[in-house]
Amino acid sequence: MTMMRYAEALNQALREEMHRDPSVFLFGEDIARYGGVFKVTRGLMDEFGASRVRDTPISEQTLAAMAVTAAMTGTRPVLEIMYADFVPLVLDALINQAAIYEYLWQGVQMPFVLRTQGGGGAGAGAQHSKALDSLVAHIPGIKVVAPVTPADAKGLLKAAIRDSQPVVMLEHKLLYNQRAEVPDDLDFTVEIGKARTVVEGRDVSIFATSRMVLESQKAAELLARDGISAEVIDLRTLRPLDLPAIKASIAKTHNAVVVNEGWRFCGYAAELSATIMDHAFHELDSPVARVTLPDMPVPYSEPLETAVLPNAEKIAAAARLTLS
Amino acid sequence: MEAVVVRAWHKKPGEPVAQGETVVTIETAKAATDIEAPASGVLAEIRVPTDDEVPIGAVLGIIADTMAEPPKQADAPAIPASEQPRCPEPSPEAAPAAPAPPSSPLTSAPVRVPCSPLARRIAAAAGVKLADIPCPARGRIRAADVQAFLATRKNTSAAPLPPGQAGSGHMPYATQPEAAPLVVFIHGFGGDRHGWNPLLRCLDGSFRTLTLELPGHGSNKASPSAYDIGGLADSIAGLLTQQDKGAIHLVGHSLGGAVAILLAADPRLDVRSLTLLAPVGLGPEIDGAFINGFVAARQAASIAPWLRRLVHDPSLVTDAFVNATVRARTDSTVCEIQQHIASALFPDGTQANDLRATLHRLAVPTKVIWGESDRIIPVQHARNAGPMAAVHFLPDTGHLPHLETPAMVAHLLRQIVRS
Known part of the structure; x- marks a missing residue:
């Protein structure tokens, strides 16, 4: 185990997989010479050369189409889209190409990874703070992962690169500097589709994604002061969902809060809530509570941004509501 | 109901x-x-x-x-x-x-009882009809309510109630078998016998119960023999001695608590235990603004803020609660008597009666129950209950423990009555 930052864990995952498999290559805006705006790809161009770590023009639509065709022709591209806010530009490649080519043409594999980062809390304003999880998680045929810890960041990225299906990896700009122990094992991966129990509890289950897992942990501490025992589940994979884990937790607590930093209406939290109702309705002792960003742009102003983003207090309030 | x-x-x-x-x-x-x-x-x-x-x-x-x-x-x-x-x-x-x-x-189709899926499942498995389960204040039955119902059913199944006597919505008089202890409830200033209903539901047939009303309260429109604490106690003692009730257990809330203290000391009555909820008489302080405001209030807008002061969680003060209180205050006789009682017992926002010595001399088992968040009478008065009384402090509870935490009060009441 080595103590490292989330960004370093991703860097290590890329480096290890590039050593392991010569067909793995990286491309994206400012990832090579500059090392990426969040320094995830720092040093990789020097180590692997400019043909395997490529800077590209600002044209996300083209980049996504390149990833699809590169994957179809036998390589394992890892594309970085600098901000999740630019994901709408790559949706055609995801929805109309990557997600369905395996279905249309037998034997076609689509082993590419699209890394991007979203979310608010950094004062990045309405065009650089979105969590568009539901847009990518909506597409059948695309796997979506959202690691929170450095270890999961490394393990899930390595698993994503080795996967034969397209995987979108949702990172968060406020997670890159999180430090924690990360396994050194070259074959360490985290299975896609498996949730992680962060805090065990018995009164209410809080299902959270990405940075909201950290806020949910704080919420569990707030609730513990009131004698409420909250269970916090980090979903880690947004699609496919770890249904057994979700069902087991609700069978224990009978109350659920779902937390996602995206918008509320048709949002990822809405999907979670509906899924819980589909699979665990008769275990529920209260309506599922949703904590999300309101349906509005993320404000640039710090106090306003703080006011609208989901946080520990809001999550704790929602949990109390399920117990009232 | x-x-x-x-x-x-x-x-x-x-x-x-x-x-x-x-x-x-x-x-x-x-x-x-x-x-x-x-x-x-x-x-x-x-x-x-x-x-x-x-x-x-x-x-x-x-x-x-x-x-x-x-x-x-x-x-x-x-x-x-x-x-x-x-x-x-x-x-x-x-x-x-x-x-x-x-x-x-003017009819309704049978109402669908609001109920959580888990509660519905537990009830179905136990063969319990949802309509039979007391619906809690939140207006929705949860698993815990079903479980509590099943537990009480188990407890009472040994001595089934006579047919037609179970669960009456109207509870002025006893509905339980003669052998069960008789518990007499005396409400507080401005209240009436209906205020005990949440607690009575939690007792769920454990005892015979009798809810009496102070003069000038609820449907008791008589004036007291005197406008002092003794006058109020005399009226209640009169009701109790009219027909010999035998041994009784007294529960008094606030002003009713002060009355209960005097009744417990009354040699004509056979009082076996005394349970006081935030009683009057243990110290000079009382929220005079509340007394004045409540006495003067005649409409929902002016009553609601005072009702909210009574409780820790203001959401307990529902529109229905406010409306029922307004309705109870439309009777001019009642209001007039209450005005007299207020000025005699709480002049200038002070408790005029000190019942500490009386309470300390009592030989009956006594419990004093007080909400930590009581804003009407300071919870510190509980310290004046004397060395013999058991004192219970209820967290997140205001001046109405029997409404706010009825299950806990019921539990304590069973404890003292059965002891």
């Missing part, structure tokens, strides 16, 4: 009514509820006059298209059997039934 009382008709026979208009107000054990016209037409017939009590399912009146049409329809439920007194907000589909031309009884 098995019966309701018709409190007021807002329309006379022959008067036109519009769909959604309030036609009649009924009172359940806890709250007054307005019944809206399910259809437009003419109030053709009033079947249940004001102040009459009717069982659930009775037809209250008939709305017809015109007066000429003889409104003869088979009896249909007037009050949904499952509309528990504590479920003041039935789901939208629980509103009075759809119009059934040509005439439409």
Whole structure:
């Protein structure tokens, strides 16, 4: 185990997989010479050369189409889209190409990874703070992962690169500097589709994604002061969902809060809530509570941004509501 | 709940009514509820006059298209059997039934009891009807409510209640077998016997119960023999000695607590235990602004803020609670007597009566129960209960423990009565 930052864990995952498999290559805006705006790809161009770590023009639509065709022709591209806010530009490649080519043409594999980062809390304003999880998680045929810890960041990225299906990896700009122990094992991966129990509890289950897992942990501490025992589940994979884990937790607590930093209406939290109702309705002792960003742009102003983003207090309030 | 009382008709026979208009107000054990016209037409017939009590399912009146049409329809439920007194907000589909031309009884389809899926599943597995489970203040049955119901059912199944005597919504007098201990409840200033209902439901047949009303409160419109604490106690002692009740256990809240202390010391009565909820008489402080404000208040807008001061969680003060309180304060006799009581017992916002010495001399087992968040009488007064009394502090509870934490109060009450 080595103590490292989330960004370093991703860097290590890329480096290890590039050593392991010569067909793995990286491309994206400012990832090579500059090392990426969040320094995830720092040093990789020097180590692997400019043909395997490529800077590209600002044209996300083209980049996504390149990833699809590169994957179809036998390589394992890892594309970085600098901000999740630019994901709408790559949706055609995801929805109309990557997600369905395996279905249309037998034997076609689509082993590419699209890394991007979203979310608010950094004062990045309405065009650089979105969590568009539901847009990518909506597409059948695309796997979506959202690691929170450095270890999961490394393990899930390595698993994503080795996967034969397209995987979108949702990172968060406020997670890159999180430090924690990360396994050194070259074959360490985290299975896609498996949730992680962060805090065990018995009164209410809080299902959270990405940075909201950290806020949910704080919420569990707030609730513990009131004698409420909250269970916090980090979903880690947004699609496919770890249904057994979700069902087991609700069978224990009978109350659920779902937390996602995206918008509320048709949002990822809405999907979670509906899924819980589909699979665990008769275990529920209260309506599922949703904590999300309101349906509005993320404000640039710090106090306003703080006011609208989901946080520990809001999550704790929602949990109390399920117990009232 | 098995019966309701018709409190007021807002329309006379022959008067036109519009769909959604309030036609009649009924009172359940806890709250007054307005019944809206399910259809437009003419109030053709009033079947249940004001102040009459009717069982659930009775037809209250008939709305017809015109007066000429003889409104003869088979009896249909007037009050949904499952509309528990504590479920003041039935789901939208629980509103009075759809119009059934040509005439439409003021009826409701059976109300769907709001219930969590888990609670529904547990109830079904145990073979319990949801309508039989007391609905808690939140208006929705949860798993814990079903489990509590099953537990109490288990406890009481050894001595089944005589038929027709179980679970009456009207509880002035005992409904339990003679052998069970008799617990007498005395409400606080400005209250009435209905205030005990949440607690009585939690007791769920453990004891015979008797809820008495102080002079100038509820339906007791008599004046006390004297406007002092002794006068109030005499009135209650009179009610108790009229018919020999034998051994009794006393429960008094606030002003009723002070009365209970005096009654416990009254040699004419055989008092076996004394439970005091935030009683008057243990110190000089009391929230005079509350007394004055409450006594003067006659409408929802002025009463609601004072009611909220009574409790820790203001959401307990529902519109139904406020409306029932307003209704209780429309009687000028009652208001006048209460005004006199307030100025005699709490002059200048001070408790005039010090009952500490009386309480300390009592030989009966005594419990003092006090909400930590009481804003009417300081919780510190509990320290003055003397060395013999057991004192219980309830967190997140205001001046109405029997409403705010009825399960805990019931538990403590069972403890002392059974001991």
